[in-house]
Amino acid sequence: MTWTSLNAGIAYPEIFLLIAACAILLIxxxxxxxxxxxxxxxxxxALAVTGAILYSGYIPQRVTxxxxxxxxxPMAAWAKGGILIGVALALIYGRSYAAARQMYRGELYTxxxxxxxxxxxxxxxxxxxxLYVGLELxxxxxxxxxxxxxxxxxxxxxxxxYFVLGALASGMLLYGMSMVYGATGSLDVVIIAQKxxxxxxxxxxxxxxxxFIVAGIAFKLGAVPFHMWVPDVYQGAPTPIAQLIGTAPKLAAFAFVMRLLAEALGLAGIDLSQIRQQPMLLPSWSSMLMVLAVASLVIGNLAAIAQTNIKRMFAYSTISHMGFLxxxxxxxxxxxxxASFFYAFTYVLTAAAGFGMVQLLSREGFEADTIDAFKGLAKRSPWFAFMMLMVLFSMAGIPVFVGFFAKLSVLQALLNHAVLVPGVDGAGIDIDHSGLVWVAVVAVLMSLVGAFYYLRVxxxxxxxxxxxxAPISACWDVRIILSLNCLLLLALGLVPGYLLAKLGEAVKLSSLVLF
Amino acid sequence: MTGNLLSLAIWLPILAGLVVLAIGGGQRSNIARWGSLLGALASFLVTIPLYTGFDVLNGGMQFVELKPWIETYNINYSLGVDGISVWFVLLNSFTTLMVILAGWQVIEQRVSVYNAAFLIMSGLINGAFAAQDAILFYCFFEAMLIPMYLIIGIWGGPNRVYASFKFFLYTLLGSLLTLVAFIYLHYQSNGSFAVADFAGLHLTLKEQSLLLVAFFFAFAVKVPMWPVHTWLPDAHVEAPTGGSMVLAAITLKLGAYGFLRFALPIAPDACREYAWVFVLFSLIAVVYIGMVALVQTDMKKLVAYSSISHMGFVTLGFFMMGGLNHNELNSWAVEGAIAQMISHGFVSAAMFFCIGVMYDRVHSRKIADYGGVANKMPIFAAFFMLFAMANSGLPGTSGFSGEFLVILGAVQVNFWYAVAGATTLIFGAAYTLWMYKRVIFGDVGNHHVEELKDVNAREFLVLAVLAVTVLGMGLYPKLFVDLMHVSVNDLIWHVSQSKLPQ
Structure with missing residues (x-):
């Protein structure tokens, strides 16, 4: 077994990042x-170089x-790109916040x-x-x-x-994985799918x-009814860390779900004798996800209304966004x-900007984590008030910000299925496809509820x-990058075509769907 | 040049708004004022060629622009106007100009933001009227909520926060359901979002009915029809004068326009089936809301209710199903309704401006706080008289032609519809003139009125321009009706066809 036969070249970004992390730990x-x-x-x-290696090593197909x-x-490559951006933004926005609170130490970075x-x-x-090792790391x-x-x-x-509930979720996930191992005799995603x-x-x-796997995933994503940790952690964690938890891991979780559910278990519960005639049958986890999604949309949006702490409000809004995902x-x-990939990708950028704004207003001895901290921002700093306005309307899904197109693409996917495959019967599937239209209606009505608390800010x-x-005391680099981040939400909303096409192509080229 | 006229009409005001925002901040209020006046004027001028270059005999879309926007979903940047929508682009750009003038001295706080919000909204509204792609329409339709929300919330009255939330959420509710409807139609029409393709679809009555429900929520809220009208009085009362002018003159029209562009051509069978519901709601709006207007003590609220009542007349005209099998729209009623929309755009803007003129001086909208204004402001009183007459539909003013045509059409369809609808002439005259009498005539009511000064040059200019349009449209309505004739016939033909699957 040699370096070449392992084909380790495709893991250079990860290998470099590991070395860099160890080096920085030492330095x-x-x-x-x-x-x-x-x-x-x-x-x-290190993040930039990892991104560069990732970019130069991009192959438009699946290589193991x-x-x-x-x-x-390609899906992994795009997701990693988004993750690197999300992490970098958390570090940039969080620097002065961390410095003011005895967190500006090497551990933060390593x-x-x-x-x-x-x-x-x-x-x-x-x-x-x-997959499990990655998740635990x-x-x-x-x-x-x-x-x-x-x-x-x-x-x-x-x-x-976070630790106790997270450990519980990991346990569930691991238990589910061991059962799938019992059923198929393998831990390999491809072999499981074949079996x-x-x-x-x-x-x-x-x-x-x-x-159990779905429950574990729901825990990690923070979907209702496994969402209890999200508000507490968002509120309690230092804001840069809340940003870190609330942005990049959502993309990683999306890819994780793809590997587990779409690739390995994509055919679970489907009557295979029907699949040639009905290529759009839904796997049995679809109905589970539907319950989780609708519950997340309802609870997330309704609970967010009652919040006075903006980080907690973001937490509930994340729950509802995960419902959409x-x-x-x-x-x-x-x-x-x-559609979900686009949603996750743009959500990372939107949430990063939202948390960035909270940190922008925070200073030594003052946490801007209540909604009231934003009072009269339009008078204190008209520019950043407009930036925050864009973030909030993007989260609410109002055009022409990118959040609207993310929601549009998900609704489109839902109705695509509902219209093209009207009412499947006799396939042993416990999900009526026309029901997806009603799920879409619930989703948009819940966005209406969502609009309320964003409007309140x-x-x-x-x-x-x-x-x-007090004047806003952020450094120029934070101001510029945060402004660019917010303007990007508008720019991606005006021209969403490119990213939509690229992410769609990435999913297609990654051949996640077996049939 | 003619190829990009509509793009220019959309993006020029938006660009002007951004420029004003950039250069007019802080203490540079005068730069903001003159800059936005210039921007609004330029934006109005670029819409003139839409009128002069319009081909009257062509019922289809003109000044068409088509560029791919989001290719993944086949969404196009597709613009065009026909004889119906061209008027609203003009009306909107005109109103924006008036609004900038109306807020000249009144607005002292954050002038650049105020004017920029109106300019940007003007561009977005032009976009909504010109969009021929459903998602593009939706983007413009919804994006305009943001500036309006800010206008009501920042410069509004004491209860502005409540009013702005109610306005935003009410309107959003409707449009979200329409979004689902659009995506549904997108798949039915093999992946197209073009409005023209939607109109060619064959859909079952159940599908059409559900679509109509979605459209009803989006457009009836915007119009607003009874019983989803309650946001309007709140929004109007709290909004600054300019906000009320744009709301009444333009955004209400957008709801009615939505019925013409989407509901009627896409779901004609459902519209025929449920025309009675719309007629009923419209008549309730005309009669009941007319009575409600009668008892208002707040002038702005009174004009707001009068708007609902007048818009009830518009929707009444849209759903007059006549002909042999009761499947054909009555062309008089439809043209009358559209004429009423345009006329109401001028008249309501003028009415709100008049109230604004008094409010700026006395800081009260209560009718009881006035009396005998004519003694102190004779020029103003004369103008206000003209607009009040137009609001009650006096022949010779713009208010008359539309209402008359709708009533004529209604007589042909059902005599009793016409009788119920015609009561608007009585109620309209009653509430408007009674209010006018209490405010303008009589002895000087109190020391506030005693101190009133007549209109200044700026206010005179706005009033005169509006008066000319109101009279012009009343005396020579042919000018307006001719342009829309072919397009309306085209629409009527569309609606008369059954879209049920064969």
């Missing part, structure tokens, strides 16, 4: 607190490595890099065990990051909650495993996956008088 030991900027710069450079454990396909590595592995692993780094402000009671509490396709898997055991996935075809910014008159 930081010799960096004094005053010169922490070196670590900051090196970390951003490490004896079929690791895959590089743990973040390891979390990034975990996310990249999650997107590229096609072996259950490796991410989760464990995040638990530690949440607790980085050791003296903060809120942060410690959040870390504890299911040839009906060589025990269907009862498979469905049991599936339920699941809506695209449950359609279980390329149209739906592309706009109201606070534009209609109220400022109570806090």
């Amino acid at each position: 930081d030991v010799f960096v004094s607190d005053a010169k922490r900027g070196i670590t900051h710069g090196l970390t951003l450079a 490595a490490f004896s079929g454990q690791f895959v590089a396909d 743990l973040t890099l390891f979390a990034t590595l975990g996310m990249m592995i999650m997107t590229s692993a096609i072996n259950f065990l490796l 991410l989760s464990l780094s995040l638990y530690a990051l949440v607790a980085l402000r050791r003296d903060s009671a809120n942060a410690t509490e959040a870390a504890m909650k 299911i396709a040839t009906q060589a898997a025990n269907p009862t055991l498979l469905v049991f495993g599936l339920v 699941l809506l695209g996935i449950l359609v279980a075809n390329e149209v739906g996956y592309s 706009v109201k606070v910014m534009f209609f109220d008088e400022p109570t806090d008159t």
Whole structure:
């Protein structure tokens, strides 16, 4: 077994990132607190170089490595690109916040890099065990990051909650994986899919495993009813860490779901004798996801109304956004996956800007984490009030911001399925396709509820008088990048065609769908 | 040049708005004022060739532009106007100019944002009227909520927050359902979002009915029809004068336009089936809301209810199914309704402006706080008289031609519809003139009125321009009706065809 036969070349981005993370861990030991900027710069450079390697090594097809454990396909490449951007934004926006709160230490950077590595592995692993390792690398780094402000009671509490519930979710996921292993005799995604396709898997055991896997995924995504940790962690964690949790891992989780559900278990529960006539049958996890998605949309949006803490409001809004993400996935075809991918990708950018704005207003000894902290922002800083306005309307899905097109693509995928395959019967599927139209209607009605709490923040910014008159003290780099980030939401909304086409093509080329 | 006229009409005001926003901030209010006046004027001038270059005999889309926008979903940047929509592009650009003038001295806080919001909204509204692609239409239709929300919320009255939320959420509710309808139609028409393709689809009555429900929510809320009208009085009362002018003159028309462009051609069978519902709602709006207007003590609220009542007349005209099998729209009623839309655009803008003129001086909208204004403001009183007469449909003013045509059409369809509809002439005259009498005539009511000064040059200019249009349209309605004639016949033919699957 040699380097070439392993085909390790396709994992260069991950390999480089691992080396860089170790190097930065060592270098930081010799960096004094005053010169922490070196670590900051090196970390951003490491992310940039990883991105460059990723870009130069892009192959428009599916290639496996490490004896079929690791895959590089266009979907993974785009997802990794988004993850790197999301992580970099969290570090840039969080720098002065961290510096003001005794968090500006080497651990922040090395743990973040390891979390990034975990996310990249999650997107590229096609072996259950490796998928799990990637997920744990991410989760464990995040638990530690949440607790980085050791003296903060809120942060410690959040870390504890996150850890306990996260460990429970990992346990469920692992239990589900072991059942699927029992049913198919393999941990390899491709072999599992083949076993299911040839009906060589025990269907009862498979469905049991599936339920646990879906529950584990729902925990990680923060979908109702497995969402309890999300608001507490978002509120308790230091804002840069909340941003880190709330952005890039969503993309990683999307890819993770693709590997587990679409690739490995995409045919679970489908009557294969019917599939030639009815190529758009839904796998049995679709109906589970539908319940999770609708519940997330309803609970997330309704609960967000009652929040006074903006981080907590973002948490509930994330829950509802994850509901939308699941809506695209449950359609279980390329149209739906592309839509969800676009949703996740743009959500990373939107949420990053939202959290960036919270950190922009925070300063030493002052947390801008209540909605009231945004009072009268239009008078204090008209420019950033407009930027936040764009973020909020994008989250609410109002055109012409990119959030609208993300929602449009998911609704499109839902109705695509409903209209092209009207009412399947006799296929043993417990899901009526015309029902998807009603799911779409529920989804848009819940966006209406969502619009209310986003509007409330706009109201606070534009209609109220400022109570806090301190000038905004952010550095120029944060101002510029945050502004670009927000303008990007508008630009992507004006010209969404390119990214939509690219992500759709990536999903297609990655051949995630077997039939 | 003619190839990009519509794009120019959309993007020029938006660009002007952004420029004003950029250069007119802080203390540079005068730059913001003159800059936006210039922008609004230029935006109005570029729409003139739409009128002069319009081919009257062509019922199809003119000044067409077509560029791919989002190829993945086959969404196009597709623009065009026909004899119906061209009027609203003109009306909108004209109103924006008036609005900028109306807010000249009144708005002192954040002038650049105020004017920029109106300019940007003007561009978005032009886009909604010109869009021939459903998603493009939807984008413009919904994006305009943002500036309006800010206008009501920042410069509105004491209860502005409530009003702005109600306005935004009410309108959003309707349009979200329409989005689902559009995507559904997209798949029915083999992946096209072109409005013309939607109109050619054959759909079952059940599908059409559900689509009609979705369209009803989007457009009836915007019109607003009874019983989804309750946001309008709140929004009008709280909005600044300019906001009320644009709301009444333009955005309400967008709802009615939506019925013409989407509901009627796409779901004609459902429209025929449920025409009675629309007629009923419209008549309730005309009669009941007319009575409600009668008892208002707030002038702005009174004009707001009068708007609902007048718009009830418009929707009444749209659903007058006549002909042998009751399957044909009555051309008089439809043309009358469209004429009423344009006329109401001028008249309601003028009415709100008049109220704004008084409010700026006295800071009250209560009828009881006035009395005898004519003694102190004779020129203003004369103009206000003209607009009040137009609002009550006096022959010779623009208000008359539309209402008369709709009533004529209604007589042909059902005598009793016409009788119920015609009560608007009585109610309209009653509430408008009674309000006029209490505010303008009589002895000087109090010291506020005693201190009133007559209109200044700027206000005179706005009033005079509006008066000329109101009179012009009343005396020579042919000018307006001729342009839309072919397009309306085209629409009527479309609606008379059954779209049920053969």
